[in-house]
Amino acid sequence: MNSELSAFFDHALPAIDASLDRLVPSESTPPARLHQAMRYSLFAGGKRLRPALSVAGFALCRPDWNDVLPVACAFEMIHTYSLIHDDLPAMDDDDFRRGIPSCHRKFGEAIAILAGDALLTLAMETIARADAFPPDRLLRVTAMIARAAGTPAGMIAGQVFDLEAEGRPIGEINVEQIHRSKTGALITTAVTAGAFLGGVSEAELEAVRVYGERIGLAFQIVDDILDETVPMETLGKTGGKDRDQQKATYPALVGLDKSRAIVAEITGQARRSIEGLGGRARILLSIADYLETRSH
Amino acid sequence: MNSELSAFFDHALPAIDASLDRLVPSESTPPARLHQAMRYSLFAGGKRLRPALSVAGFALCRPDWNDVLPVACAFEMIHTYSLIHDDLPAMDDDDFRRGIPSCHRKFGEAIAILAGDALLTLAMETIARADAFPPDRLLRVTAMIARAAGTPAGMIAGQVFDLEAEGRPIGEINVEQIHRSKTGALITTAVTAGAFLGGVSEAELEAVRVYGERIGLAFQIVDDILDETVPMETLGKTGGKDRDQQKATYPALVGLDKSRAIVAEITGQARRSIEGLGGRARILLSIADYLETRSH
Numbered sequence: 001m002n003s004e005l006s007a008f009f010d011h012a013l014p015a016i017d018a019s020l021d022r023l024v025p026s027e028s029t030p031p032a033r034l035h036q037a038m039r040y041s042l043f044a045g046g047k048r049l050r051p052a053l054s055v056a057g058f059a060l061c062r063p064d065w066n067d068v069l070p071v072a073c074a075f076e077m078i079h080t081y082s083l084i085h086d087d088l089p090a091m092d093d094d095d096f097r098r099g100i101p102s103c104h105r106k107f108g109e110a111i112a113i114l115a116g117d118a119l120l121t122l123a124m125e126t127i128a129r130a131d132a133f134p135p136d137r138l139l140r141v142t143a144m145i146a147r148a149a150g151t152p153a154g155m156i157a158g159q160v161f162d163l164e165a166e167g168r169p170i171g172e173i174n175v176e177q178i179h180r181s182k183t184g185a186l187i188t189t190a191v192t193a194g195a196f197l198g199g200v201s202e203a204e205l206e207a208v209r210v211y212g213e214r215i216g217l218a219f220q221i222v223d224d225i226l227d228e229t230v231p232m233e234t235l236g237k238t239g240g241k242d243r244d245q246q247k248a249t250y251p252a253l254v255g256l257d258k259s260r261a262i263v264a265e266i267t268g269q270a271r272r273s274i275e276g277l278g279g280r281a282r283i284l285l286s287i288a289d290y291l292e293t294r295s296h
Numbered sequence: 297m298n299s300e301l302s303a304f305f306d307h308a309l310p311a312i313d314a315s316l317d318r319l320v321p322s323e324s325t326p327p328a329r330l331h332q333a334m335r336y337s338l339f340a341g342g343k344r345l346r347p348a349l350s351v352a353g354f355a356l357c358r359p360d361w362n363d364v365l366p367v368a369c370a371f372e373m374i375h376t377y378s379l380i381h382d383d384l385p386a387m388d389d390d391d392f393r394r395g396i397p398s399c400h401r402k403f404g405e406a407i408a409i410l411a412g413d414a415l416l417t418l419a420m421e422t423i424a425r426a427d428a429f430p431p432d433r434l435l436r437v438t439a440m441i442a443r444a445a446g447t448p449a450g451m452i453a454g455q456v457f458d459l460e461a462e463g464r465p466i467g468e469i470n471v472e473q474i475h476r477s478k479t480g481a482l483i484t485t486a487v488t489a490g491a492f493l494g495g496v497s498e499a500e501l502e503a504v505r506v507y508g509e510r511i512g513l514a515f516q517i518v519d520d521i522l523d524e525t526v527p528m529e530t531l532g533k534t535g536g537k538d539r540d541q542q543k544a545t546y547p548a549l550v551g552l553d554k555s556r557a558i559v560a561e562i563t564g565q566a567r568r569s570i571e572g573l574g575g576r577a578r579i580l581l582s583i584a585d586y587l588e589t590r591s592h
Contacts, residue, residue, distance in 0.1 A: 025448050031456035034447055085413060090405030109386030110459055113409065117381060117416065118452045124420045125442030128435050135431035139424050142438060146421030151330055152321050156414045160327035163406055 005286035009052065012065070016051045017043070019069040020076060023126055037107040037115035038122075041080050044098045049219070049291075050075035050190040056283045057194030057208060067132035068194055071141060074123040075190040078149050081119035082186075084112050086159065092245070120149070133197055141193045148189035158182025165248040173248045179220040180213070187219060188212035191284070207273050211284060214270035218263045219291050224249035225259055230296060267292040301582035305348065308361070312347045313339070315365040316372060319422055333403040333411035334418075337376050340394045345515070345587075346371035346486040352579045353490030353504060363428035364490055367437060370419035371486040374445050377415035378482075380408050382455065388541070416445070429493055437489045444485035454478025461544040469544045475516040476509070483515060484508035487580070503569050507580060510566035514559045515587050520545035521555055526592060563588040 001009075020042055025035045051072035058068040087094040087102040088109060095105050104112035127142050151157040158181030165173045191212040195205055227242045228251050242249050250259040270288045274281040297305075316338055321331045347368035354364040383390040383398040384405060391401050400408035423438050447453040454477030461469045487508040491501055524547050542548075546555040566584045570577040 029448050031447070031453050031460065033460070034453065034456045081413075085409055088409065090409060111456070113381055113384065113386060114452050114456055117377075117413070118447045120413065120416060121442050121446035121450075121452065125439055125446060128439035128442060135435045139431045139435055139438075142435075143421055143424035146417050146424060150417035150421060151327070151414045152325050154417075156410050156417065157327050157330065160330045160407070160410055164327065164329070 001290050002286050004282060005290060008056070008283050008286075012052055012055045013048050015066070015069060016048050016055070016072060016076065020073045023070060023073055023077075024122065033107060033111055034114055034118060037103055037111045038119055040106060041084050041097075041103045041115065042076070042119070044100055046076065046080065046098065048076060050079050050187060053187065053191040053212070053284075053287065054194035056287060057191040057196075057200075058198035059283065060195055060200055060204070060208070060277060060280050061198040065198075067130075068197055070126050070130040071133075071138075071193060071197060072190070074126045074145065075186065075193075077119040077123040077126070078145065078155075079186060081116040081123075082149075082155055082159070084116040084119070088112060091159075091163070137197060141197065144189050144193055144196075145186075148185040154181055154185045155183070158185070162248065167246045168248075170248060170253050173253075175248045175250060175253050176217065178248050179217055183220045183223075184213060184216035187216035204277060207276060208284075210273040211270045211288070214266045214273065215288050215291055218267045218270065218288075221250045221259055221263050221266075222291065222294060224251050225256060225263070226294075226296065227251075228256065263292055297586050298582050300578060301586060304352070304579050304582075308348055308351045309344050311362070311365060312344050312351070312368060312372065316369050319366065319369055319373075320418065329403060329407055330410055330414060333399055333407045334415055336402060337380050337393075337399045337411065338372070338415070340396055342372065342376065342394065344372060346375050346483060349483065349487040349508070349580075349583065350490035352583060353487040353492075354494040355579065356491055356496055356500070356504070356573060356576050357494040361494075363426075364493055366422050366426040367429075367434075367489060367493060368486070370422045370441065371482065371489075373415040373419040373422070374441065374451075375482060377412040377419075378445075378451055378455070380412040380415070384408060387455075387459070433493060437493065440485050440489055440492075441482075444481040449477060450481045451478055454481070458544065463542045464544075466544060466549050469549075471544045471546060471549050472513065474544050475513055479516045479519075480509060480512035483512035500573060503572060504580075506569040507566045507584070510562045510569065511584050511587055514563045514566065514584075517546045517555055517559050517562075518587065518590060520547050521552060521559070522590075522592060523547075524552065559588055 024038055024042060027036045027039060029035055054068055054072035054075055055065045058065045083097060084103040086092050087097055088104055094102050096102060103115060107115070124142065127138055127145065130138055148154045149156065158178055161178045162182055165178060188209060192205060192209050195208045200208065224242060250262060267288050271285055274284055320334055320338060323332045323335060325331055350364055350368035350371055351361045354361045379393060380399045382388050383393055384400055390398050392398060399411060403411070420438065423434055423441065426434055444450045445452065454474055457474045458478055461474060484505060488501060488505050491504045496504065546558060563584050567581055570580055
């Protein structure tokens, strides 16, 4: 990570965490266990990639990015809810997440299901109340985030595609379709929603969308590579699990070396897409570099 | 049910069902099993109380209520998602709902969890895209529905209060608080959102809100009375289950006769609250009568 990106994260991540802390009911507000579970998973050491992308997208036009924080946090809430539900016994059945017990292991299945539901609901409420922006823009962002999180083009559809692919011969599976909907759509929308609220032109928005789509895919492929190659202690979750569950991944489909080459290629496409934005896009370019080369 | 209300339902319910059918991806759209599960639960014979209340609230000012149908349907989507998640083994563990296998019994737990998530998400997207209304009004409705469906004042909080009350001595439990958040908030918001979008005055909106709150509570108490007194075949779900699970209900707290008296009293409060609206409120008054005297 270069020093400019490092300075950006040093500034943005604490602001994102402080905003999340303000937005979620306190641990003592009844029903306390529900709010404890929401906070447990929200503050479990996530990378904050999606809200950081919203902030960086917004900063293309508006270096004063404080106004976008609630909307940025809505993306983190939706991401966190999806992890809580994905970890449930009926889904991926993961006991650990980010090095600590997953939400249902800590709070029980019922509370975990409801904490996920509540984070999704709070994400929508948070956008609806983000009164720093005109209502028509917030309404468009609400539609964008719901589409990216839902079905048939978004995250929930991707999770079903992923579940259905388990155990099937890898050659019969459209891995890119799974990644595009399961993780790509929300990452893409995080950066485009930020850029849209910041006020980029339609042409710039399309460039940012392509950037988001490319880094979203790269991000997931890197995740799958790390799952195969990095020990569990570093990963904070059960490594090698994708392979054990016969998940649809690029490493399974084309091997590690070719997967790395694909990551380099599509990260290059992401970079080129936002070249026209000039110096304003430096943080987004650095995020692309960082996602390509990250080791956990 | 009087003939005017019967005519209203004959007109409104097919329109609500047709609107739901347009809003939800078809059974053949991939991922097909997800959309089949969403439709299975949405079209399983629900009473459509919440969307009917939105339509009736809207019709206070706008007899041409077609425009409000998407928003009305969003309430039914949220209600249906809550039933799917409530029926899960980790929650109330119900095998039947409306006389047929519950969603997870039919499609498996993973798909049921995701179908619920998708209905909640689609509800929000539907409101955001309901372009018959000004964005600021839709944004306020989004905030209202999210608050009513979420925590700490809405449906998810109520479900946690309900789970936490199980097995505890009934005297220590605030049954009204559970009902108010678990079912009351969404019913109240269904009718107020409709009235708000139709264009009632602030004073009228407050009258409608009190009406919704009172019929919401009456509705739940009647539900609990029916659970104790009506055979399973009529109810379409496992009767007497509340008692077996030591659920917090009015019949358990004060007995059947006193529960019936409370229903009559709060239904009267609901009626009086909207007296000032005159003849326009006839449908809402008939709905209050119907909810008080329904037998299933």
